Amino acid sequence: xxxxxDFAIGIDIGGTTxxxxxxxxHGEILAQDRIPSNEHEVVEEFIEDLYKKLxxxxxxxxxxKNFAGIGIGAPNGNIYTGTIEYAPNLKWKGIIPLADLIGKxxxxxxxxxxxxxxxxxxxxxxxxxxxxxxxITITLGTxxxxxxxxxxxxxxxxxxxxxxxxxxxxxxxxxLHKSTGMRGSLESYASxxxxxxxAIEMLTTHPEEPSLLRNYxxxxxxxxxxxxxxxxxxxxxxxxxxxxxxxxxESLANFIMFSSPAAIILFGGLTKAGNLLLNPxxxxxxxxxxxxxxxxxxLLFSELKEADAAILGASALVWEMD
Amino acid sequence: xxxxxDFAIGIDIGGTTxxxxxxxxHGEILAQDRIPSNEHEVVEEFIEDLYKKLxxxxxxxxxxKNFAGIGIGAPNGNIYTGTIEYAPNLKWKGIIPLADLIGKxxxxxxxxxxxxxxxxxxxxxxxxxxxxxxxITITLGTxxxxxxxxxxxxxxxxxxxxxxxxxxxxxxxxxLHKSTGMRGSLESYASxxxxxxxAIEMLTTHPEEPSLLRNYxxxxxxxxxxxxxxxxxxxxxxxxxxxxxxxxxESLANFIMFSSPAAIILFGGLTKAGNLLLNPxxxxxxxxxxxxxxxxxxLLFSELKEADAAILGASALVWEMD
Numbered sequence: 047x048x049x050x051x052d053f054a055i056g057i058d059i060g061g062t063t064x065x066x067x068x069x070x071x072h073g074e075i076l077a078q079d080r081i082p083s084n085e086h087e088v089v090e091e092f093i094e095d096l097y098k099k100l101x102x103x104x105x106x107x108x109x110x111k112n113f114a115g116i117g118i119g120a121p122n123g124n125i126y127t128g129t130i131e132y133a134p135n136l137k138w139k140g141i142i143p144l145a146d147l148i149g150k151x152x153x154x155x156x157x158x159x160x161x162x163x164x165x166x167x168x169x170x171x172x173x174x175x176x177x178x179x180x181x182i183t184i185t186l187g188t189x190x191x192x193x194x195x196x197x198x199x200x201x202x203x204x205x206x207x208x209x210x211x212x213x214x215x216x217x218x219x220x221x222l223h224k225s226t227g228m229r230g231s232l233e234s235y236a237s238x239x240x241x242x243x244x245a246i247e248m249l250t251t252h253p254e255e256p257s258l259l260r261n262y263x264x265x266x267x268x269x270x271x272x273x274x275x276x277x278x279x280x281x282x283x284x285x286x287x288x289x290x291x292x293x294x295x296e297s298l299a300n301f302i303m304f305s306s307p308a309a310i311i312l313f314g315g316l317t318k319a320g321n322l323l324l325n326p327x328x329x330x331x332x333x334x335x336x337x338x339x340x341x342x343x344x345l346l347f348s349e350l351k352e353a354d355a356a357i358l359g360a361s362a363l364v365w366e367m368d
Numbered sequence: 369x370x371x372x373x374d375f376a377i378g379i380d381i382g383g384t385t386x387x388x389x390x391x392x393x394h395g396e397i398l399a400q401d402r403i404p405s406n407e408h409e410v411v412e413e414f415i416e417d418l419y420k421k422l423x424x425x426x427x428x429x430x431x432x433k434n435f436a437g438i439g440i441g442a443p444n445g446n447i448y449t450g451t452i453e454y455a456p457n458l459k460w461k462g463i464i465p466l467a468d469l470i471g472k473x474x475x476x477x478x479x480x481x482x483x484x485x486x487x488x489x490x491x492x493x494x495x496x497x498x499x500x501x502x503x504i505t506i507t508l509g510t511x512x513x514x515x516x517x518x519x520x521x522x523x524x525x526x527x528x529x530x531x532x533x534x535x536x537x538x539x540x541x542x543x544l545h546k547s548t549g550m551r552g553s554l555e556s557y558a559s560x561x562x563x564x565x566x567a568i569e570m571l572t573t574h575p576e577e578p579s580l581l582r583n584y585x586x587x588x589x590x591x592x593x594x595x596x597x598x599x600x601x602x603x604x605x606x607x608x609x610x611x612x613x614x615x616x617x618e619s620l621a622n623f624i625m626f627s628s629p630a631a632i633i634l635f636g637g638l639t640k641a642g643n644l645l646l647n648p649x650x651x652x653x654x655x656x657x658x659x660x661x662x663x664x665x666x667l668l669f670s671e672l673k674e675a676d677a678a679i680l681g682a683s684a685l686v687w688e689m690d
Contacts (some may be wrong), residue, residue: 082548203628217540303532306523336456339532362582
């Protein structure tokens with residue numbers, strides 16, 4: 047079926063924004079747009095909003111008859127059931143049969159997987175990992191997502207939920223992660239939210255130390271402002287990235303000793319910090335590896351734009367349908 | 369070839385003891401014996417010792433002509449190369465081409481893998497995980513080994529070294545692991561060695577608290593003596609298992625959020641502690657999981673004797689040879 051149709055729709059539902067696009071069967075994104083993920087009280091309103099934006103794009107490509115289907119990447123998305131289950135970052139609670147609901151609304155076959163797995167699939171089909179059979183992608187955005195590829199296949203585990211590396215504990219008893227109630231998870235440190243919290247902590251615990259960050263109001267203190275100050279040589283701002291990289295590097299070392307990937311690909315907003323983040327991450331990653339794993343694993347930034355990887359990866363689910 | 373021969377040899381090289389046996393093609397161990405792993409300065413002496421013990425057993429089964437080959441499980445064993453590489457628990461340093469050396473000595477095809485992976489293979493072929501496609505085995509012995517099965521296959525990673533979960537860090541900056549120099553690894557707490565260290569720490573930091581463990585000399589303080597005292601209601605001894613279970617449970621939660629297995633199987637000396645270890649482990653495992661993973665993963669003790677699982681698993685490598 048997929049062979050006869052020209053187009054697929056890829057939808058990436060992030061904690062803040064939902065991005066979607068029309069993709070052809072050469073992996074080119076022909077059109078894309080976005081809506082907020084968290085401004086709809088019920089999922090039906092979200093779908094209605096998505097429909098209003100997507101239908102004109104679909105019509106421009108000749109209507110649904112030219113489309114093979116819809117692929118969706120979503121937090122806590124389950125490829126076995128097509129549902130989103132208890133996603134801590136989304137407003138819709140419980141189990142949401144999103145693939146079914148969207149499939150019916152658009153009248154197209156629809157498949158759904160974890161958002162980070164979709165990004166990993168995009169990376170494997172079109173990005174830096176094209177010929178790799180063992181790699182891990184880590185998305186450093188509002189939260190921390192992960193996609194694990196072993197022997198050329200996305201790891202989904204016995205129930206479809208594998209690869210929640212952002213929720214692994216790296217500082218037992220550490221920082222509270224508000225939406226899960228867990229303490230010391232990777233996501234509570236190595237996300238945009240985590241960097242902001244580290245900034246507030248460091249500014250509070252070193253009240254005497256001057257910092258450009260003190261010119262920002264608490265509301266304006268973001269990972270971007272920390273980056274700008276670090277680039278101007280601000281000491282606290284640099285320490286924030288050093289600390290973030292340490293936590294991330296220690297976590298990556300643990301992941302490497304699990305699946306021994308050839309590469310780890312970093313995506314997402316935080317990667318804009320470039321070497322400010324990459325250097326301490328690499329240092330602490332290597333420091334925490336057994337010698338047999340040292341200086342072997344490539345640590346790379348994604349070559350794809352984050353939105354592209356996720357949309358392309360989600361659309362790839364369509365071409366994989368029977 | 370394997371089809372025409374009746375027997376295989378399984379060899380399990382542990383940190384302290386090497387166990388080996390003659391296995392038939394129904395997975396029955398017909399004869400077994402053991403030698404120490406760490407009393408030979410060079411690997412050739414170890415092989416000589418092994419040869420002297422194994423050859424009479426081989427002769428009793430009609431000689432090498434009846435044997436399909438030799439399978440070996442060894443620490444830091446690499447299935448791709450047949451070598452042991454920089455094993456921290458063994459005397460022989462550097463890269464040891466053990467499969468080659470043993471194959472030449474016995475004149476039999478020889479294959480080698482990680483000891484913990486061999487145990488997982490034994491569990492998958494003959495034990496509690498017979499029909500499971502996603503599980504993790506953890507060996508709690510002198511050290512902590514692990515074998516990870518995803519989609520019915522042992523995870524070996526891009527270089528053959530995946531599944532070193534005992535060396536993942538669960539207490540950053542924590543207890544020094546002497547042979548690796550790393551701090552806070554799972555193995556430094558949840559092994560027989562780790563339990564002994566915890567005992568010494570707890571007895572030292574609570575000098576006022578009476579404990580049956582104070583009747584033992586430092587040399588006689590082992591995980592077994594801690595178990596015996598705990599069974600007699602000793603408070604410190606019970607706290608030692610509670611703490612060990614906490615560390616192990618937190619680590620297992622992290623592993624579950626990586627590969628989402630249907631079960632985790634615990635092997636090895638420490639499992640003799642039974643519920644003293646299992647209960648706190650299960651409690652802290654569940655506490656540190658995202659809700660989507662809770663109350664799903666079976667936590668079991670192996671049904672196979674540890675030596676049997678490792679010998680059977682190692683021998684299974686032979687039946688898998690071309």
